[in-house]
Amino acid sequence: MEEVNNDTENQHAIVEFTSSEGITAGSAVSVPLNSTRTQLAILLNQTLGNNEAMPYSFWVGGSEMQNTLSEVLQQAKITNVEQTVQVVYLPQALFRVAPVRRCSAELTAHDSAILCAQFSPDGILIASGAGKGSIHLWDMNTELHLKSCVGHLDDILSINWSSDAKKFVSGDKSGILKVWDRDGKVLGTLKSHIKWITCTAWEPFHINYECRRLLSGSKDQTIKIWDSVLQREQFTLSGHKSSVTCALWGCSGRIYSGSQDGNVYLWDSFTGQRIDQLGKGNTHSHWVNTMALNTDFVLRVGAFDEMGIRPEDPIDAQEAAFNKLEIMLQAGDQTKKKDKKIKTSKSIISPQEAASLFVTAPERVLTGSDDFTLCLWDPRSPHQPISKFKRHNGVVNSVAFSPDGRYIASASFDKTIMLWDGISGRPISTLRGHVGRVYQVRWSADSRLIVSCSEDSTGKVWEFAKKQLLQDLPGHSDAVYVVDWSPNGERVCSGGKDRALRIWRG
CATH class of the missing domain: 2.130.10.10 (YVTN repeat-like/Quinoprotein amine dehydrogenase)
Known part of the structure; x- marks a missing residue:
């Protein structure tokens, strides 16, 4: 059994990219243990066929990858790299806030x-x-x-x-x-x-x-x-x-x-x-x-998007706020696969439906x-x-x-x-x-x-x-x-x- 050690330059791990909803992206691939977040993002963009490069964060066993794959495997206490490692990817904000100066x-x-x-x-x-x-x-x-x-x-x-x-x-x-x-x-x-x-x-x-x-x-x-x-x-x-x-x-x-x-x-x-x-x-x-x-x-922010715009109809706006909340909460839970339940019917959200978030979110x-x-x-x-x-x-x-x-x-x-x-x-x-x-x-x-x-x-x-x-x-x-x-x-x-x-x- 091959284990993670300090000499990661020539070591590889088999990884499988998975979305926060549990959907696998492509086939499992072998990557060097010293791969960085940037290198994994390039590989994932190619796998997903993105025409424009998208920013992503990567998680293994509930730990976020900050530097190299080797480091996050150690944080997640994964030592056997011969087995397929599930790497959960999350899209980061597409818009960028300019630093105030x-x-x-x-x-x-x-x-x-x-x-x-x-x-x-x-x-x-x-x-x-x-x-x-x-x-x-x-x-x-x-x-x-x-x-x-x-x-x-x-x-x-x-x-x-x-x-x-x-x-x-x-x-x-x-x-x-x-x-x-x-x-x-x-x-x-x-x-x-x-x-x-x-x-x-x-x-x-x-x-x-x-x-x-x-x-x-x-x-x-x-x-x-x-x-x-x-x-x-x-x-x-x-x-x-x-x-x-x-x-x-x-x-x-x-x-x-x-x-x-x-x-x-x-x-x-x-x-x-x-x-x-x-x-x-x-x-x-x-x-x-x-x-x-x-x-x-x-x-x-409720139903407002990053441009400060929201649906005019109040029920449409309420549903947009509810959906945005569920997506955020699901993306934030790296411990299990989610069943995505986005609200699309045009109806007022009940207190009972809101309270159900306490159990699921x-x-x-x-x-x-x-x-x-x-x-x-x-x-x-x-x-x-x-x-x-x-x-x-x-x-x-x-x-x-x-x-x-x-x-x-x-x-x-x-x-x-x-x-x-x-x-x-x-x-x-x-x-x-x-x-x-x-x-x-x-x-x-x-x-x-x-x-x-x-x-x-x-x-x-x-x-x-x-x-x-x-x-x-x-x-x-x-x-x-x-x-x-x-x-x-x-x-x-x-x-x-x-x-x-x-x-x-x-």
Whole structure:
């Protein structure tokens, strides 16, 4: 039996290319063990008969090929290369996001520190929130001020766009929420929390194309689900023993919440009942600061494509969002073959159909904590994390999955950004360059670039493939608290203590 050893120059393995749906591409072929990803991509393009070369990633036994075939075989613990090795291939994003390199606009209207900012799902608008109740809308077609949204009296701590891009919610330090349309007109005020708002999220578009329900988490230890049209509270989710710090609405209709009590709970958004808990007791020994889902990006953009376009008919748009979600989830699960069940009939997607995704789809949850650790979870097996990893030497303040769900970036007060495998939790690399606390990290829509912001008054763009700094984004005069990359990949926005919102372009 021939085994993998350190001398791979003259060794070969028999490989069989297989799609994520389990469809074999061509016949098994013998390739050198020192073959690179680029060489396998050339061979696969020839096998598939592609007229134009397509980019692919390759997986063996749940491990992604980063360098050579020999290395990934060792990671997958495959030693017998006389047997056929199944290599799963995944197409990468066809469009490429250009690295942002220059500041195209410095937008000044806030009179205190900018605390939150987010692009609309179509990439056309930005809503930014600051101290003293200040909210402003900005038009990215002109990169000019569009509207001042007047109504809050206290610091704005959360802003979140609905995935139909028609409205956004803001939450302030007094516990008040307001819903605004994209012209800056207030649609409703939601009052019930008795302490400040820490997080907000909308019900996913594929579950309800009207995007009328939203959630809010608060320092008052509760999460509330609201009907934004009726301006009525539907449920109060109680159970945390300390401030709720983060809450997300998952693809199956389940809600995930993290708290300063160190616990992460799962809730049914249709009944308001608590379903389960991630981990036994306090898996994290201190506050849960931040949370992310591998579905975050696809849920954020709903039916919009990379050009910011979506079907006009709402049911067609809902089906497009549902199909896009299923494709993303199936592509992200390298452990088994999938039965592709793309929805094509023109009908409204039921809560039961959405809930079925919890059983069939590998939605993963990532939590980051004050205890310097991150935990990666499969909520279908909630009592043990897939991986618990501690490489940071400071508070983990921000975590984010790449849009394709395959990688993780985490930002810490230890001044570093760490990259992880989004399926196994395996550490990949540490990015160093900031000289102050790193507050936030965000991915480009093609999963190739990362932007970060820091106490050191800079933003930075990092290239994932080379694991290195690509571009500094200087210009702010003080700490940069927030950063966001537009879903269409065209712009980055950054804001912070100097009260200016800066727009960056390639």
